[in-house]
Amino acid sequence: MITLYQFKSSPLCEKVRRILNFKGIEFDIHEVDRAQTALLKDVSPFGKFPAIREGEQVVCDSTDIAYYLEDKYPEKALVPADAKLKAHMHIMEDWADESLYFYEITMRVSWEHNARRNIKKFMETMPPTLTEEQGLSLVLSGSQQLVAAQGLGRKTREQVIADANRHFQSIAALVEDGGWMVGDSITLADISAIAEVNCLLDSKEGQDLLADYPAVADWINRIDEMAPA
Ligand SMILES: N[C@@H](CCC(=O)N[C@@H](CS)C(=O)NCC(=O)O)C(=O)O
Known part of the structure; x- marks a missing residue:
């Protein structure tokens, strides 16, 4: 199961939720407290969100997450082949x-x-x-x-x-x-x-x-x- 670490009001976190929903990937959400980002350095060393965790794999930055998901879940592609x-x-x-x-x-x-x-x-x-x-x-x-x-x-x-x-x-x-x-x-x-x-x-x-x-x-x-x- 994928966990999305997010600030609910962030557009870049919305971008990742939409990608996950488009591809039909199950995920749960960890709401990040803006005052506590230092506690999540293992997920996002720079304190920026979105980030995801899937098993041992951690990815932060919405674009890197998008390409990770595209590689791992290629059905319903969002990146053109051309x-x-x-x-x-x-x-x-x-x-x-x-x-x-x-x-x-x-x-x-x-x-x-x-x-x-x-x-x-x-x-x-x-x-x-x-x-x-x-x-x-x-x-x-x-x-x-x-x-x-x-x-x-x-x-x-x-x-x-x-x-x-x-x-x-x-x-x-x-x-x-x-x-x-x-x-x-x-x-x-x-x-x-x-x-x-x-x-x-x-x-x-x-x-x-x-x-x-x-x-x-x-x-x-x-x-x-x-x-x-
Ligand atoms: N390039 C990153 C940018 C992420 C980003 O700037 N996230 C903002 C929320 S929209 C953030 O974490 N801000 C907290 C901070 O800068 O301390 C991405 O696409 O994920």
């Missing part, structure tokens, strides 16, 4: 994990009105002794520092929303008429992107954007059926 499609998929997966990720951190987590909407979810991975206001303050300060260092946090909100709009527009163009981000079937690119988009939808501005892109809403519904979160 080298060019695989390359496109890899680049889009990385764009979702490393670029879209910062949009969701900026919009959902570092903007106070959205962090307040989601505070109950965030509190699930924080020490139970904290009040919601203390949790909120930690979430805001941590995420604001992160996105300021990365750069998005120094843009105006209007600029961030305009960027996010371009991302939604690009996904819509790829997936319209029942299509997928790469090739003609679901791949890791779709799974990585939906996990980030889903978190963006926890922001008011992300919800507003979705209203303009019915092709994205349709793509979300299709993936939710095949690879639920």
